[in-house]
Amino acid sequence: MQTDRIFGLVVVIGALAFFAGALQIQTSFLSDPVGPRVFPMVISAAALLCGLTFLAKPDAEPDWPExxxxxxxxxxxxxxxxxxxxxxxxxxxxxxxxxxxxxxxxxxxxxxxxxxxxxxxxxxxxxxxxxxxxxxxxxxxxxxxx
Structure with missing residues (x-):
């Protein structure tokens, strides 16, 4: 249970850092609605949701790989x-x-x-x-x- 929460916190921090990095990407065309920032922002949002899910609903007895x-x-x-x-x-x-x-x-x-x-x-x-x-x-x- 604790390991899922720790993992969730690491994923949330990583997703926020990735999102902050995506904000630093320079766009070349102001009129382009889908610039180079969008894909990393979507990936970081998905990772953030996954991390928050681990924090909110940890597995009671997680199975670790061999x-x-x-x-x-x-x-x-x-x-x-x-x-x-x-x-x-x-x-x-x-x-x-x-x-x-x-x-x-x-x-x-x-x-x-x-x-x-x-x-x-x-x-x-x-x-x-x-x-x-x-x-x-x-x-x-x-x-x-x-």
Whole structure:
């Protein structure tokens, strides 16, 4: 019960900090009703509601994951941090494929399926972001772009 309340308080504080950060985002067009601030503000509002729910209605006897699940969550966090740092030098396609394959392997330890998932997700996301949304992504490592 106490752990849910502590978690709820941490989520509320994080959501408020995220909202404050979203307010700092500079908008380039005054006439644009949906600027770059809206998405992080909506995410922080949803997180705030979740945190308040944990504070108001904590679980009487929460179930905590086994040690192996905590290890997998730590590995997933490390993969995502490496992805954030690797996307610049490695390019979108390679870094996304590696990160998606790593997370996929954590979910279901099958090397072939994880590799296919990483490659497929990387290509689909690249097409969506590049051609559907018009974002300028570095597809390949910057060293190859010279």
């Amino acid at each position: 040690r192996a699940a905590w290890v997998n969550m730590g590995i997933a966090l490390a993969v995502l941090v490496a992805y954030a740092y690797g996307i610049g030098p490695l390019g979108f396609l390679l870094s996304t494929a590696l990160a998606a394959a790593g997370i996929s392997y954590l979910i279901s330890p099958n090397v072939r399926f994880a590799a296919l998932t990483g490659i497929g997700l990387s290509l689909v996301l690249y097409i969506i972001f590049k051609y559907g949304l018009g974002l300028g992504l570095f597809a390949f490592p910057r060293a190859l772009m010279l």
